[in-house]
Amino acid sequence: MIALDRKRAYAIKRETVDLILEVSKESFPNEFAGILRCEKGVITEIMLLPGTISGSRSALLRLHMLPIDYTVAGTVHSHPGESDHPSRGDLQLFGKFGYVHIITKVPYGRNCWKAWDLDGNPYHLEVLGEESTSS
Numbered sequence: 753m754i755a756l757d758r759k760r761a762y763a764i765k766r767e768t769v770d771l772i773l774e775v776s777k778e779s780f781p782n783e784f785a786g787i788l789r790c791e792k793g794v795i796t797e798i799m800l801l802p803g804t805i806s807g808s809r810s811a812l813l814r815l816h817m818l819p820i821d822y823t824v825a826g827t828v829h830s831h832p833g834e835s836d837h838p839s840r841g842d843l844q845l846f847g848k849f850g851y852v853h854i855i856t857k858v859p860y861g862r863n864c865w866k867a868w869d870l871d872g873n874p875y876h877l878e879v880l881g882e883e884s885t886s887s
């Protein structure tokens with residue numbers, strides 16, 4: 753069993769979102785998968801799992817091997833398509849691990865991602881450091 757951060761994530765850093773989208777783009781047309789680390793309620797870091805480029809499924813299953821004190825909020829993975837909704841398989845994994853799950857979609861622009869809870873309901877994450885004027 754993986755210990756989750758007591759303080760649930762309410763926000764994510766803009767630069768973390770940008771990094772996620774960048775890695776999604778680089779991995780395309782393959783999926784990438786990683787885990788979200790949370791510090792004081794803010795998702796600040798992603799950890800890519802080795803060997804994830806060839807497919808997210810096996811990568812996500814390896815999460816069970818993480819150290820138990822890891823401050824893990826949930827998972828992130830990319831979809832090489834235009835849907836950022838969780839698939840049936842995604843939901844099965846969500847239910848086993850963490851409480852917030854981010855999915856990115858093509859073309860991996862700034863708004864091409866969504867966060868979900870383990871039941872597949874939208875999970876609101878505030879983006880910290882959002883610039884209001886730049887495109």
Ligand SMILES: [Zn+2]
Pocket residue numbers: 829830831838839842855
């Ligand atoms: Zn998926």
